[in-house]
Amino acid sequence: MDWIASLHGLVGGVLIGLSAVWLMGALGRIAGISGIIGGLITQRPKGDSAWRVAFLAGLISGPLLVMAVGGGLGNVAGVPSAVIGEPAGGVPLMLLAGLLVGVGTGLGSGCTSGHGVCGLARLAPRSMAATAMFLVTAIATVYVVRHVIGGGV
Secondary structure, eight states: OOHHHHHHHHHHHHHHHHHHHHHHHHHOOOOOHHHHHHIIIIIOOTTOHHHHHHHHHHHHHHHHHHHHTTOOOOOOSSSTTOSSOOOTTOHHHHHHHHHHHHHHHHHTTSOHIIIIIIIHHTTOHHHHHHHHHHHHHHHHHHHIIIIIIOOOO
């Protein structure tokens, strides 16, 4: 087991949880990424854009700061010179998957971060149902890909 990677994940999870608590406590807002971006792009409420832009800037600048201090982004490609490998199913499949995720966040009234981190912390029933569906769907997908289709590792 890679303890350093596990500690990085633990620290990242704690920081995500603290940022969600801070946003709720300071502004009364939920740290769901799809809602933050959706509100910034489609709703444009007066006086409500600054915190959304700041939150998104933090999402982008955080990894850049980690890289700047020598933390790197990790290597998930299995190739020492690469940071992220080629999409497993190719770029068109990756784009389709991204589109389906966007449709799913619209249908589910939020994304995994909103429901899983913030909704569960508030004991919101729809977030409990949504998170359960995320998990069931992920388990079924892994089963089908690995055991029915025969792909994956």
